[in-house]
Amino acid sequence: MADLQDVLADTEAMIKDVASEGGEMARELRERIASNLQNVKAKLIETEQLVANKAKVAAKATDEYVHENPWQSIGVAVGVGFLVGMLVSRR
Secondary structure, X not given: OHHHHHHHHHHHHHHHHHHHOOOHHHHHHHHHHHHHHHHHHHHHHHHHHHHHHHHXXXXXXXXXXXXXXXXXXXXXXXXXXXXXXXXXXXX
């Protein structure tokens, strides 16, 4: 995320420079902006895939735990439901 924020900050700075420049300098800055945006898109896709994979692993681990410990899982669900019910009923 820090890399993405750096790239976006650089791109914003270049956009401001393009607004004040013309000619060859503006063309070069537009090319650099396009390149930075491509990098951001690639990083976002990579991050999305990483998050999706981690979510799948977490879901699989949760599913396995529930199948191995059904009564504990039911107890936890009942406890959480009870607490949420208490909090909602106070409002």
